[in-house]
Amino acid sequence: MKSKEHQEPAQSNVKDRRRAKQHQANPELVERGAAMKKGWQIKTIGDLGEFQRGLTYGKSDEVDVSDNVVLRATNIDLATNLLIFDELKYISEKVVIPESKKVKKGSLMICMASGSKTHLGKVAFIDDDYGFAFGGFMGMLTPKSDVLPRYLFHLMTSEDYKDFIGALSDGANINNLTFDKLKVFPVPVPPLSEQHRIVRILDEAFENIATAKANAEQNLKNAKAIFESYLNEVFTKKGEGWVETTLSKATNGIFTGPFGSLLHKSDYVADGIPLVNPAHINEGQIEPDLRKTVSKATALRLKNYIMREGDIVIGRRGEMGRCALVTEVEDGWLCGTGSFFIKPSSRCDMHFLVRYLRSDSCKVRLEKLVGGAIMPNLNNTDLGNLTLDLPPIVRQKSIVKGIDDLYLDTQSLTNIYEQKLAALEELKKSLLHQAFNGEL
CATH class of the missing domain: 3.90.220.20 (DNA methylase specificity domains)
Structure with missing residues (x-):
């Protein structure tokens, strides 16, 4: 009987033939491949990364605090795709967590199951070896050497990716993803030097966009706070005849x-x-x-x-x-x-x-x-x-007019800041579209 080592090349060839057949059967891959710039290739997530499903554990394993930390879907911010550590889950230190179930620096953590379709497929870039596990409803994608992790991360925040995930879960009662479904998502792959250039541009642009959004959101809060402060003053500051x-x-x-x-x-x-x-x-x-x-x-x-x-x-x-x-x-x-x-x-x-x-x-x-x-x-x-x-009825009416005038001014500012936030979001989408269509 042949050893396992001798069997693997044959299995690998079978996998390669299957993958090639999948590529040929996917008209989107063929169409996008024909339109790619010279030196670019169309591959799939399955070609470019190794997938690992998260840690499963029992309810009885949960504790108030321990060194065993488990990351879940709530730890990925939907708006920014950043890791957040506000609601950590802890499990007993008696549970031995395999290294394969811990997030690794340079990997991507993906929400594979959720009660909300809007959260399904959301992704975060793991920027450090935290030593944290990722839960059973999550997955970890470790990119291979021919693709930069942040290049793949940016692609998986694009509208193309979100539309792909939305189509997979459309009409499903249970919002679950499997890697078999996820792995066929097409990835335009330029040479590594071009990937570095794209990542550098996107990282810098998105940092500036995040700063601009934070400023606009703060201005929006300030405008509303000024209005509420005015209301508090007019209703509590007594005058003559009150x-x-x-x-x-x-x-x-x-x-x-x-x-x-x-x-x-x-x-x-x-x-x-x-x-x-x-x-x-x-x-x-x-x-x-x-x-x-x-x-x-x-x-x-x-x-x-x-x-x-x-x-x-x-x-x-x-x-x-x-x-x-x-x-x-x-x-x-x-x-x-x-x-x-x-x-x-x-x-x-x-x-x-x-x-x-x-x-x-x-x-x-x-x-x-x-x-x-x-x-x-x-x-x-x-x-x-x-x-x-x-106050006297005449003063009541004048206060109402003052409130309404300030409300209109506040609403005007609110509209300006909300339009700016919407424009920044559209800019982000546009940059992602350009980046992965060879137009950046």
Whole structure:
């Protein structure tokens, strides 16, 4: 019988023939190969790297802290593809971790299974020998000598790669990747000298882009912080004629939406009269779910919960301070079971009140009322007893104008910074596209 050493060359030849057959059968490889620059080749991830699946362990092996650290999908930042070490998993030191299950400097860690398709296939470059294991839902790709690890890493952050992964998982119930599927991804491979040049350009460009993005994001935060600071000042800095009162005294009453016994699942119809629950209130606007509405007959039965233009609807469950002014559009809609609605009075401008209720300073006070509960649930009495400093009605209106003017300025700055962030992201995509099409 032949030894294993004598069998391997024959097996290798079989693998080579299979790989050549795969390349011939893949029209994308043939098409891209014909379009490549001189000296470039089209290979696959399978040609260029060795793959290793991660460490599997039992729930009983998990501990609070140890020297056995396991990296998971949460340790790859989706936006930047950087390794992050905020949520490390530790397992018992009784578990012996093979070296093959530890990340190696110059390798790529890939998310091979995830509850979210957006995270499937995401990759991070391992820049050091950390001595950390990588979990069973992860994979490690160790590039061979004919491709630079960072060249392959940049390719696996490109839109072509993301589209490839998206097509593999499209329609699948379980978001799993196998190396057999991943290994056929086509890789345009220039000479090593050209790879070095491309990596150098991309690394430098992406470092500059990351700095520009960080500056834009900080400017965005600053603009929002200035607006919130202004709100805090106008609502807490008393002036002449200001009086301390309560929400129930400043308005014409706070009313709770219908309890569950009054509104059943069977009452819901599509495209009827909307109900407004906390989930339907976003950024001071009411966004109904037209799949869960009620008939006119049900609305008539629940007429005591109908909201009118000028009311304020505010959530009593979940995130505190989620509220909106009822406009002409929402007049006649129903307050949902998870909300209150507040009736206006001549003592309080409702535009002033809704801006106060949405302010960070008021949200903090409302959160204190619910006592940090896991499922916050505000009661009518506590909301009614909430104290506020109320200026004369004329001053309320001028404060509203000042807030709205500053909001428009803030929104204008926000749009500028968001457009800049979008442009930087497009620049990154464009550079990657050029790099791997021989156009850089």
